[in-house]
Amino acid sequence: MLAAQRREEIRNALQQKGWLSVTELAQIVGASPATVRRDLKELERAGVLIRTRGGTCLADRLPEEMTEHVRAQKNSMEKKKIGQVAAKLVENAGSIILDAGTTTLEVARALKPAQPLRVITDSVEIAYELRDRENIVVIVTGGVMRPHAYNLFGGMGEQMLAGMHAQICVMGCSALSLEEGLTKHDIESMPIRRKMVEISRQLIAVVDSSKFGKTGLVSICPVTRISTLITDSGIDPVFRSALESAGVQVIVAE
Secondary structure, eight states, X not given: OOHHHHHHHHHHHHHHHSEEEHHHXXXXXXXXXXXXXXXXXXXXXXXXXXEETTEEEEGXXXXXXXXXXXXXXXXXXXXXXXXXXXXXXXXXXXEEEEOSSHHHHHHHHHOOOSSOEEEEESBHHHHHHTTXXXXXXXXXXXXXXXTTTOBEESHHHHHHHHTOOEEEEEEOOSEEETTTEEEESOSTTHHHHHHXXXXXXXXXXXXXXXXXXXXXXXXXXXXXXXXXXXXXXXXXXXXXXXXXXXXXXXEEOO
């Protein structure tokens, strides 16, 4: 079977089942697990699917009941360290944006500003985390709440942000590549995320190294818009050099 045919069968199987393990997919297409893993890597690079531990699912059909669990558990220690470093950089900025995400939630958890800080967010979880934090005023964008991810999207939030300004936007992502820039899988939230970047003087991307060189469904901004990238020690030196050549300050959270 040609690779193109095999990958189409993989896509069809995932369309029917929602989520399948590598072993199950290997049985379906009649190929070795190693061959299937190579196919999955190429399909993920193309933005067709998302690989999770032990299996995969289509990018636009990530099972909602496992979404938060998978995202929160993956590279949790790295995300916590990244969040702590980011919090130190922004907590006295005056006004910041934290978009919804598991890494930005870690930023919120580490915030301890010594002076008043306004935090604008589309995340119900981040808003709740900061609800009684000293020196923090929380501004929540309006909109429709996305189940299981607990972020808000829609025209109401976009209109609210249109009249605002922030010193720094701290944003996570589904993937980061030199070609496609900062990308996400959440199509509905694309307009509000782009608006967050637009109204901010600086953009700090908080991204663990497992997301490098991959592509999400929608582009939020090019790499050149990122002021600072905070990541973990798993970043490839060649990729780091390319980012720095594009004007991105790279900080490794130890």
